[in-house]
Ligand SMILES: Nc1ncnc2c1ncn2[C@@H]1O[C@H](COP(=O)(O)OP(=O)(O)O)[C@@H](O)[C@H]1O
């Protein structure tokens with residue numbers, strides 16, 4: 001799970017992975033203009049683990065969607081890995097999403113009635129990877145998130161934590177340099193949240209840049225940089241020299257006899 | 266545009282997931298394709314049958330009728346307008362006429378013992394049998410001597426034989442026609458119905474001379490019609506020209522004047538029948554095509570529903586790197602798969618119906634290979650045409666809007 005070679009080259013050139021300059025985003029709904037993002041300048045280096053916090057409606061998801069090439073900014077420029085992606089064609093942006101970005105959503109967003117293995121293989125299908133290679137890499141990714149024994153379960157046969165691990169495996173399977181997680185623990189209990197976070201930290205140590213949106217301070221404390229947003233602007237941008245190790249936090253939790261979330265129904 | 270096989274798998278899975286809905290959509294296409302297949306097969310069946318029967322009447326035969334015109338009506342008596350002499354002249358002078366027979370007929374009651382029946386009594390020469398491809402199955406035809414002597418002999422069709430003699434031997438028996446007893450010397454091979462629904466076995470043939478002197482007394486040499494055969498199907502037109510020229514000469518009609526006769530050919534008749542059949546087939550095919558169109562609209566409808574229902578799925582696929590082309594292909598393949606399933610099943614259903622119909626009607630109906638190609642091709646085309654709009658709608662979704670869709 002190493003970042004891709006062009007990422008390595010960029011690291012050596014000391015170029016940032018993400019560079020947002022004067023980015024703004026307006027939503028026009030029935031003649032009312034919502035300024036979801038007012039003015040954001042943001043630079044994120046390779047290998048960083050960034051948490052974005054802020055009240056609901058402060059523009060965190062809007063920012064993530066722009067960074068993830070799912071949405072286009074109304075104003076400003078966005079360079080990803082040295083590449084201006086704002087004005088690229090839809091097809092080019094699809095390729096960028098496929099090769100450079102892995103997404104993890106709050107609602108998991110797995111394909112229903114589709115097995116874990118097939119869900120994880122999907123990005124590779126769109127990348128044109130052959131069946132055997134696809135299978136091998138999906139198995140590897142599912143192994144990395146500890147789900148080697150749940151390959152043929154469909155999402156409704158998996159617990160929330162397991163579903164989110166499948167989603168992480170799907171995000172990882174293409175070995176992207178950037179992983180975006182919008183409130184990945186929002187639907188999970190504390191214990192499972194720390195497990196997922198521990199997984200993300202491990203991946204980050206392996207070299208993947210991670211941006212994580214959360215509104216829980218405990219979760220944000222696990223990141224090495226915390227950006228606070230308010231009213232569509234960055235309010236504070238602090239480096240956390242001693243991020244909490246999720247594995248340690250997990251061990252410190254009072255033992256829960258049930259472990260219910262981790263058992264498949 | 267990667268992995269069409271994967272796209273087909275996704276499509277099949279989506280179809281299996283909503284079985285009832287897919288089944289109803291497939292049914293629409295099935296009915297349409299089956300209708301087209303059946304109409305085409307029926308069309309070719311009717312065509313083969315009718316055209317075959319027409320050919321059975323003698324593909325190169327030519328009919329010459331008298332026709333009253335203002336000029337001729339003034340100039341000569343109607344009764345001598347068409348004569349045996351005209352026929353002999355045509356046979357002698359025209360190089361493209363191979364055989365010719367005078368023809369007169371009347372419908373009348375004939376009696377044999379206790380049985381009596383109304384039938385068509387015809388006066389002809391021996392050539393008539395060969396021109397219209399009649400064969401004498403039992404006994405013999407009459408001889409030239411019989412014709413010259415106006416002998417009281419006759420050849421009867423199978424229907425007449427059955428009605429008059431039933432299971433007993435007909436040849437050698439006597440039939441009373443008017444005042445005269447005629448000896449049955451032959452029975453014709455069964456010919457069945459003509460394309461006009463006429464029973465071609467319900468007739469009695471006798472020498473023309475015998476007919477004129479004993480059945481319908483009339484002026485010497487006068488006939489109702491001449492029946493000729495060209496030397497081959499290809500020389501029919503030339504034969505018609507020659508007959509026209511000879512008869513105009515004999516009847517003293519200038520080349521530009523309206524003649525007092527009409528010449529009709531089997532080929533002409535065949536062509537007009539073919540035109541009627543073509544029109545009929547076209548008409549039925551367009552009705553079938555309309556049902557196919559309705560099936561197509563069903564596909565479009567169901568695909569639009571499917572796209573709306575799976576908006577979120579589309580968003581997820583786009584988020585992990587599916588291009589617009591990938592999404593387009595996915596939904597297009599789904600539409601084509603639905604249509605093709607309907608097409609193949611419709612073809613099967615059509616074949617079953619054709620088999621049943623063919624057995625019930627006793628027709629020889631073959632489905633031309635082209636119909637199979639058309640059925641499969643049309644259903645695939647329907648999938649593409651009616652699937653394209655929904656598929657494009659899916660592909661043009663905004664990823665973030667699609668992902669937020671609930
Ligand atoms: N598609 C949209 N249409 C209109 N307004 C939107 C849309 N998406 C977000 N917004 C608005 O933009 C603002 C920022 O939203 P969002 O980025 O989702 O905030 P957060 O993720 O921090 O809760 C909110 O006021 C929200 O109502």
Ligand SMILES: [Mg+2]
Pocket residue numbers: 060061062
């Ligand atoms: Mg949000």
